[in-house]
Amino acid sequence: MSSWTEDELGVPGRVLPVVRAPDAVLSTAGAEVDPCAAETVQLAADLVATMRVSPGCVGLAAPQVGVGVRVFCVDVAEHPKSRTHHGTFVLCNAEVVEASRNEKAREGCMSVPDLTGDVKRATRVLVRGALPGTGETVTIATDAFEARALQHEIDHCAGLLFVDRAAGAHAIYARKTYL
Template sequence: MSCDADVSLDAWLADLAEAGLVRAVVSAPDPVLAGEGAEVDPTDPAVIGLAADLVATMRVSPGCVGLAAPQIGVSARVFAVDVTGHPKTVTSHGTFVLCNATVVSASRWRPGREGCMSVPDLTGDVKRASRVVVEGVLPGTGESVRLTTDGFEARALQHEIDHCAGLLFLDRVAGAHALYQRKVYL
């Protein structure tokens, strides 16, 4: 995307978050988390509303860097990501929402610790590509985009795409030895 597109996209996302409803996050073993999400029409007003709800919910959730539609009870291939400000972030495309996203290339596989709002009590070590190219469609405009990213943002994208396919990080850990009780800081 060009700089001008980034500026208008940022303004659109700010408006989107303001218009969205904060939704409850479902927890495992809710069946919506295990089903493959349906492809969506990114220009459908219901999908645009869903995108707004995802951004609004993500913004009020401490530590949240991504949220997929199944996590708010909607079986659809839509998710929001924003890794801005996270200490592990090297590359960041800011806040964005993608529909019908797929990983088209992945390389440099590395293990890393993951958590999830839908699995609030555990974290786990998951091996993921640290460099990915993802294609998806922006809600509202229907514009196809291709994102190339690395590091923590690449991990977040893969995590959310997994949610849209009915997978949790628990499905990717090597075994019980790679699961940990989430630390609670008071």
Template sequence: MTSPEGRVLPVVTAPAAVLSAVGDEVDPTAPEIVQLAADLVATMKVSPGCVGLAAPQVGIGVQVFAVDVTGHPKAVTTHGTFVLCNAKIVEASRWKAGREGCMSVPDLTGDVKRAGRVVVEAVLPGSGDPITVTTDAFEARALQHEIDHCAGKLFLDRVAGAHAIYQRKVYL
């Protein structure tokens, strides 16, 4: 199966309603989901510093997201660029706080406690094949962040309080 050409989509920002709604599960073999997967990757690749992008962030309330932490200084394990549908965390351990940002909350970052090791079960777009991803460190954080988007949660919903939210630094 050939992949469609990805289109760059506009990213929605909080308080857009789609960001706080639980996304629908999808049929990963549906042509519109295969196209969405390509669009998420294309949009992520043109967005500086972006290591993950979920469908709700482009205004589509479904459980599909792309991740690629390749080359990020905090990455330990990396599986390259991949897209998952209907992802669920089945194991989580080694909890640790870390700083997160988000394209849908462009002016803020926050300290979020997340698992440093996760096992995620999902389905691949296009083939519909089930997959299990076991990862750690920054890639595990990115997966949890994107799964949260699909569940209608932003990183701001996971911070310990206002003391753990920071104005994003702007580098000129």
């Protein structure tokens, strides 16, 4: 799978505001989409544009911009924890079809900006979803940080935040701020 770009879909992305917890859209399972629909293609471009202007952001799901559907983008290529990566891509109606080797690690989220938390996730996953614009079904095999990012975004599409996956209040931390 090659990296996804706005040029491939032919629509410019718009930067959208990111909603924050406890907004109801973040705790509601998203609806499946038609990956070839014009509104899905526009949403895909918008998600990537919003992710790119957000410092430290490696993924963004439709519910985070107030749209209750199962679409998200990911790009971990420039992140220091990244090992395996597939560049920038958007998936529709994605699901984890295989997962193994669970590991606990710290996560944060633009929709929960003041907290981080320890979340146990698979370190190897096989994810299947559809590409916006073409509807082509793709399967992504990945590991490490990209696997975590994919699971985090799929959770958003299911109405779950990382704090819902944390082991309890003892595994949630105030985000450190630097002056």
